[in-house]
Amino acid sequence: MSAPGVVFRARALARRYRMGEVEVRALAGVDLDIGAGELAVVAGPSGSGKSTLLHLLGGLDVADRGSVEFEGRDLAALPERERTLVRRRRLGFVFQAFHLVPVLSALENVEWPLRIDGVPAAECRRRAAEALAQVGLAERTAHRPDRLSGGERQRVAIARALVHRPAAVLADEPTGNLDSATAAAVVGLMESLRRELGTTFVLATHDPALVERAGRRIRLSDGRVVEDTGAGAAP
Amino acid sequence: MIFFALALRNLARNRRRTAATLGVVAAGTAALVLTAGFVRFSFDGLREAMIHGGLGHLEVATRAAVEAHGAAALDRPLAAALADWRPLRERLERLPDVAAVGANLQIVGLAQGADGASASFVGVGVEPDRERAMGFETKLRRGAGLADAAPAEGEDEVLLAAGLAATLGAAPGDVVTLLAAGESGMLNALDVRVAGILSTGVAELDTRYLEVHLATAGRLLESERVSNLLIGLDDTRATERALAAARAALAGSDPELAVTPWTERALFYEQVQNLYRGIFWFLGAIVFVLVVLAASNTLAMTVMERVRELGTLRAIGTGRGQLAALILAEAFWLGLLGALAGGALGLAATGALNAAGLRMPPPPGAVDPIDLQLAYVPEAFAGAAILMVGVLLVAALAPIARAVRLSIVEALGHV
Incomplete structure (x- = not known):
């Protein structure tokens, strides 16, 4: 069981992938605690295991070895249906390529996590509009993703990740497709939302500027944690 | 409702492919409607020909006369x-x-x-x-x-x-x-x-x-x-x-x-009915297979093209059943819209064929050619529509199985 205030607890986390004939060691025994309200940046070069760590923390994948506890629950031990509910209600995801549904408007994209959870349509719309307003897109609710800039799309993705008030948001290279000014604005937005909502943010990036701004830096190399500036503590 | 709305928009993404599938469904529906109209026309024509050719609607005879050689x-x-x-x-x-x-x-x-x-x-x-x-x-x-x-x-x-x-x-x-x-x-x-x-x-x-x-x-x-x-x-x-x-x-x-x-x-009438019903079901089975193959291919393509999107939906908490419902909704629309188009096509074709004044060769054993007048069979329209929606839902099973088995991580990395 995780200590109070700890949102994510990873222990001896290991994951290997097979790529054709080659077996790739993505994570090789990671121990990590991330507390509530932290903004932790997972840094490291490509192939260091950042994305894999986020996938395991978010219950998108299951480790070969070790365990991940989220809010005190061992994700790997949960049935698939329960894991889906955890992702739907307690976690938010932001991806490098935004991954918005192209045929849905910004508002519809944001309200999706609520709609699939059975929240009444009117409330979905209200909360989605609020979330879009929080990320500064109150005027762009009816636009489909192809009518939005990269920064706007990422803000829609952030609104979608936050609309259901999750305990934590996992963001994989959230600024990877953005110019530096837009990237700074997006990170600033996440910081302010973390302060405002108390949501835990875990960001995977190899953007040095973003790493420098982080309250907590977790650096990975070859699937291992080689630097952790403040394990378990909120910045 | 959001699944139905999203499904409709997804179908509009690739209009040409959707139109081709709708065409297959519509053609299948029209074929069923026309065949049902022809079968009904044949049944009705044969029935009235037998009744008014000498059988009458009812026969009264002594019980002894009927039992001598049987009612038929x-x-x-x-x-x-x-x-x-x-x-x-x-x-x-x-x-x-x-x-x-x-x-x-x-x-x-x-x-x-x-x-x-x-x-x-x-x-x-x-x-x-x-x-x-x-x-x-x-x-x-x-x-x-x-x-x-x-x-x-x-x-x-x-x-x-x-x-x-x-x-x-x-x-x-x-x-x-x-x-x-x-x-x-x-x-x-x-x-x-x-x-x-x-x-x-x-x-x-x-x-x-x-x-x-x-x-x-x-x-x-x-x-x-x-x-x-x-x-x-x-x-x-x-x-x-x-x-x-x-x-x-x-x-x-x-x-x-x-x-x-x-x-x-009129034992002959019953035999003809059974024969025509057999032909109708045989044709129905062929239409069923053709539509399943065409629609299954379309739905499989829509899944393959949207692997990353489906992975995203799963990642943010969309359940496997909900993903299945989304694909089923697409199949439902294809079936319903195709059946509606096919019903209209069948209706128009029935009217056109009836107006054309075509004559059919004499049926087996008969000597006179017959005028082709296809019947309008409302229950055939409804039946074909229900069948087509059902067929499309069956066609969706394989693509659904593929979609719900997707690894989220692999799907997110899919290009």
């Missing part, structure tokens, strides 16, 4: 013929739904032409005015029909079927001799003038069939009795009701009487 047999033995039938007829004609009741006297015998050619025949004595009132149709090829009034002695007339007339070398105006065993068992002969040449519509029967007035048949057989009474109704759909009424009216008769509906006498 067309001939009723003279020994069990119906005596004192006129009051019976009056009672039956007063029943609701009854258009008219005609008496028949069946004859089996030998016919001889003027030049000595002879042939066996099956004939029937009829009441022309009653037959007309029942909507019976005599397909007269040459000459005139029988007079309504009973012919005076020595003025008897006959209608010969074309094949029999050819065998006898007889033409309208000629005299032929009919020989038949009378009620007493004695062989009687009667000279009759050929009034006209008819066709029964059935090639085999045309070689043996003739018709005379009931009075002529009675004279030949020396009998006042009749083989049966045929009841013609205003509408075939009233058969069951009229059957019950007739049975009630004749209950307790002496001798016991049997009322037989046309459905029990």
Whole structure:
């Protein structure tokens, strides 16, 4: 069981992938605690295991070895249906390529996590509009993703990740497709939302500027944690 | 509802492919609708042809006559013929739904032409005015029909079927001799003038069939009795009701009487129905397979093209069942829209074919070509629509299985 205030607890986390004939060691025994309200940046070069760590923390994948506890629950031990509910209600995801549904408007994209959870349509719309307003897109609710800039799309993705008030948001290279000014604005937005909502943010990036701004830096190399500036503590 | 809305938008992403699939579904639906219309047209045409070609809607005969050869047999033995039938007829004609009741006297015998050619025949004595009132149709090829009034002695007339007339070398105006065993068992002969040449519509029967007035048949057989009474109704759909009424009216008769509906006498109709139903289901199975293959391919493509999107939806908490529902909703729309388009296409094609005045070759055993008039079968439209939606849902199963088994991580990294 995780200590109070700890949102994510990873222990001896290991994951290997097979790529054709080659077996790739993505994570090789990671121990990590991330507390509530932290903004932790997972840094490291490509192939260091950042994305894999986020996938395991978010219950998108299951480790070969070790365990991940989220809010005190061992994700790997949960049935698939329960894991889906955890992702739907307690976690938010932001991806490098935004991954918005192209045929849905910004508002519809944001309200999706609520709609699939059975929240009444009117409330979905209200909360989605609020979330879009929080990320500064109150005027762009009816636009489909192809009518939005990269920064706007990422803000829609952030609104979608936050609309259901999750305990934590996992963001994989959230600024990877953005110019530096837009990237700074997006990170600033996440910081302010973390302060405002108390949501835990875990960001995977190899953007040095973003790493420098982080309250907590977790650096990975070859699937291992080689630097952790403040394990378990909120910045 | 959001699944249905999203599904519709997803289908609009690749309009050409969606249109092609809708085309297949529509063509399949139209094929089913047209086939159902043709089958119904055939059933209805055959039914009315049999009823108005001599079966009548209901037959009244003695129980003994019916049991002698079975209800489906067309001939009723003279020994069990119906005596004192006129009051019976009056009672039956007063029943609701009854258009008219005609008496028949069946004859089996030998016919001889003027030049000595002879042939066996099956004939029937009829009441022309009653037959007309029942909507019976005599397909007269040459000459005139029988007079309504009973012919005076020595003025008897006959209608010969074309094949029999050819065998006898007889033409309208000629005299032929009919020989038949009378009620007493004695062989009687009667000279009759050929009034006209008819066709029964059935090639085999045309070689043996003739018709005379009931009075002529009675004279030949020396009998006042009749083989049966045929009841013609205003509408075939009233058969069951009229059957019950007739049975009630004749209950307790002496001798016991049997009322037989046309459905029990027209075994051929049932056989044709079974054959056509078989063809219809066979065609339906082919359409089913074609539509499943086409739609399954389309839905599989939509899954393959959206792997990353489906992975994202799963990542943010969309359940496997919800993902399945999304794909099912796409299949539902394809089925419904395709069926609606197909229904409209079938309706238009039915109207166009009916307006074209096409003629079909004679059905097996018949001699006359028939006008093609496809029936509008509302239940076929509804049935085809339900079937198509069902077919599309079946076609969605394989793509759904693929979608829900996607690894989220692999799907997110899919290019």
